[in-house]
Amino acid sequence: MCSGIIRGLGIKKFTELELVDRLDSILAISRNKDLKDIKISKRYFIVFLLHSLWDYFGRIFEPHFPKVLPVLRQLFGDHSEDIRKLSTGALNVAMRSMSAYGVKQILPILMEGCHSDNWRTKTSSLHALGSMAHLATKQLASSLP
Numbered sequence: 657m658c659s660g661i662i663r664g665l666g667i668k669k670f671t672e673l674e675l676v677d678r679l680d681s682i683l684a685i686s687r688n689k690d691l692k693d694i695k696i697s698k699r700y701f702i703v704f705l706l707h708s709l710w711d712y713f714g715r716i717f718e719p720h721f722p723k724v725l726p727v728l729r730q731l732f733g734d735h736s737e738d739i740r741k742l743s744t745g746a747l748n749v750a751m752r753s754m755s756a757y758g759v760k761q762i763l764p765i766l767m768e769g770c771h772s773d774n775w776r777t778k779t780s781s782l783h784a785l786g787s788m789a790h791l792a793t794k795q796l797a798s799s800l801p
Contacts, residue, residue, distance in 0.1 A: 677723075699739050703731060707746035714753035721750065722761050729769045732780030744780060748787050759788065759795040 706724060709717050731743040754762075766788070769781030788796050 696736060696739070699731060699734060699736070700742070702727065703739060703742040703746055707742065707749055710746065710750040710753065715755055715758070717750075718753075718755060718758040721758055722765060725762055725765045729765070729772075729777060729781065732769070732784070733772070733774040733777035740776065740780065744783060744787075747784050751784075751787050754788075754795055756795040756798045760799045763788075763796075763799060 706728060728743055728747060731739055734740050734743070766781050766784050769777055769784075772778055772781070
Protein backbone atom coordinates (compact mmCIF):
# COMPACT_ATOMS: atom_id res chain seq x y z
CA MET A 657 0.00 0.00 0.00
CA CYS A 658 2.79 2.40 0.94
CA SER A 659 4.63 1.80 -2.34
CA GLY A 660 1.40 2.36 -4.28
CA ILE A 661 0.98 5.76 -2.62
CA ILE A 662 4.59 6.61 -3.39
CA ARG A 663 4.20 5.55 -7.00
CA GLY A 664 1.16 7.79 -7.30
CA LEU A 665 3.04 10.73 -5.82
CA GLY A 666 6.19 10.04 -7.85
CA ILE A 667 9.87 9.58 -7.13
CA LYS A 668 10.34 13.28 -6.44
CA LYS A 669 7.95 13.07 -3.49
CA PHE A 670 9.70 9.87 -2.40
CA THR A 671 12.97 11.79 -2.17
CA GLU A 672 11.33 14.78 -0.46
CA LEU A 673 9.79 12.56 2.21
CA GLU A 674 13.23 11.00 2.87
CA LEU A 675 11.71 7.54 3.15
CA VAL A 676 15.06 5.77 2.78
CA ASP A 677 16.40 7.67 5.78
CA ARG A 678 13.26 6.86 7.76
CA LEU A 679 13.57 3.22 6.80
CA ASP A 680 17.18 3.28 7.90
CA SER A 681 16.23 4.87 11.22
CA ILE A 682 13.81 2.03 11.91
CA LEU A 683 16.74 -0.38 11.93
CA ALA A 684 19.22 1.98 13.58
CA ILE A 685 18.83 -0.02 16.78
CA SER A 686 20.06 -3.13 14.99
CA ARG A 687 23.49 -1.63 14.46
CA ASN A 688 23.99 -1.63 18.22
CA LYS A 689 21.93 -4.71 19.10
CA ASP A 690 21.13 -8.06 17.63
CA LEU A 691 18.28 -8.22 15.11
CA LYS A 692 16.30 -10.51 17.40
CA ASP A 693 15.71 -7.49 19.67
CA ILE A 694 13.66 -5.76 16.96
CA LYS A 695 10.06 -6.88 16.59
CA ILE A 696 9.56 -9.33 13.77
CA SER A 697 6.66 -7.27 12.43
CA LYS A 698 9.05 -4.33 11.79
CA ARG A 699 11.48 -6.62 10.00
CA TYR A 700 8.64 -7.98 7.82
CA PHE A 701 7.51 -4.43 7.09
CA ILE A 702 10.97 -3.38 5.96
CA VAL A 703 11.45 -6.38 3.68
CA PHE A 704 8.00 -6.02 2.11
CA LEU A 705 8.49 -2.30 1.60
CA LEU A 706 11.86 -2.78 -0.09
CA HIS A 707 10.50 -5.56 -2.26
CA SER A 708 7.54 -3.48 -3.42
CA LEU A 709 9.64 -0.35 -4.00
CA TRP A 710 12.03 -2.23 -6.26
CA ASP A 711 9.14 -3.97 -7.95
CA TYR A 712 7.37 -0.68 -8.76
CA PHE A 713 10.26 1.69 -9.38
CA GLY A 714 13.00 -0.58 -10.75
CA ARG A 715 16.00 1.43 -11.87
CA ILE A 716 14.56 4.66 -10.52
CA PHE A 717 15.12 3.33 -6.99
CA GLU A 718 18.72 2.38 -7.82
CA PRO A 719 20.45 5.52 -6.41
CA HIS A 720 19.01 4.65 -2.99
CA PHE A 721 20.21 1.05 -3.16
CA PRO A 722 23.61 1.60 -1.45
CA LYS A 723 21.84 3.15 1.55
CA VAL A 724 19.39 0.28 1.82
CA LEU A 725 21.69 -2.67 1.08
CA PRO A 726 23.43 -2.69 4.49
CA VAL A 727 20.01 -2.91 6.15
CA LEU A 728 19.01 -5.72 3.79
CA ARG A 729 22.35 -7.43 4.39
CA GLN A 730 21.58 -7.47 8.12
CA LEU A 731 18.25 -9.09 7.34
CA PHE A 732 20.05 -11.80 5.36
CA GLY A 733 21.43 -13.06 8.67
CA ASP A 734 18.12 -12.95 10.53
CA HIS A 735 17.11 -15.77 12.86
CA SER A 736 13.75 -16.15 11.15
CA GLU A 737 13.88 -18.26 8.02
CA ASP A 738 10.94 -16.34 6.53
CA ILE A 739 12.79 -13.02 6.83
CA ARG A 740 15.89 -14.55 5.21
CA LYS A 741 13.86 -15.89 2.27
CA LEU A 742 11.96 -12.63 1.83
CA SER A 743 15.13 -10.52 1.93
CA THR A 744 16.77 -12.77 -0.65
CA GLY A 745 13.66 -12.47 -2.82
CA ALA A 746 13.74 -8.70 -2.47
CA LEU A 747 17.37 -8.69 -3.57
CA ASN A 748 16.52 -10.85 -6.60
CA VAL A 749 13.83 -8.35 -7.62
CA ALA A 750 16.39 -5.56 -7.30
CA MET A 751 18.99 -7.46 -9.35
CA ARG A 752 16.60 -7.90 -12.27
CA SER A 753 16.42 -4.15 -12.81
CA MET A 754 20.02 -3.29 -11.94
CA SER A 755 22.18 -1.28 -14.34
CA ALA A 756 25.95 -1.58 -14.69
CA TYR A 757 26.40 1.51 -12.54
CA GLY A 758 24.25 0.01 -9.77
CA VAL A 759 26.22 -3.24 -9.82
CA LYS A 760 29.45 -1.28 -9.46
CA GLN A 761 27.97 0.49 -6.43
CA ILE A 762 26.75 -2.58 -4.59
CA LEU A 763 29.56 -5.03 -5.40
CA PRO A 764 31.86 -3.65 -2.64
CA ILE A 765 29.01 -3.73 -0.12
CA LEU A 766 28.28 -7.37 -0.89
CA MET A 767 31.98 -8.23 -0.72
CA GLU A 768 32.10 -6.56 2.69
CA GLY A 769 29.25 -8.83 3.77
CA CYS A 770 31.40 -11.84 2.95
CA HIS A 771 33.75 -10.76 5.76
CA SER A 772 31.00 -10.51 8.37
CA ASP A 773 31.10 -12.40 11.67
CA ASN A 774 27.59 -13.78 11.19
CA TRP A 775 27.74 -16.95 9.10
CA ARG A 776 24.23 -16.41 7.77
CA THR A 777 25.19 -12.97 6.51
CA LYS A 778 28.23 -14.48 4.79
CA THR A 779 26.24 -17.18 3.04
CA SER A 780 23.48 -14.77 2.05
CA SER A 781 26.02 -12.31 0.67
CA LEU A 782 27.50 -15.12 -1.39
CA HIS A 783 24.00 -16.08 -2.52
CA ALA A 784 23.39 -12.44 -3.49
CA LEU A 785 26.58 -12.47 -5.55
CA GLY A 786 25.36 -15.67 -7.19
CA SER A 787 21.98 -14.14 -7.97
CA MET A 788 23.79 -11.14 -9.39
CA ALA A 789 25.65 -13.51 -11.72
CA HIS A 790 22.35 -15.03 -12.90
CA LEU A 791 20.11 -11.98 -13.02
CA ALA A 792 22.52 -9.19 -13.97
CA THR A 793 25.13 -11.00 -16.07
CA LYS A 794 25.91 -8.20 -18.52
CA GLN A 795 26.10 -5.61 -15.77
CA LEU A 796 28.37 -7.80 -13.63
CA ALA A 797 30.61 -8.60 -16.59
CA SER A 798 31.11 -4.91 -17.29
CA SER A 799 32.15 -4.19 -13.69
CA LEU A 800 34.66 -7.02 -13.31
CA PRO A 801 38.29 -6.43 -14.38
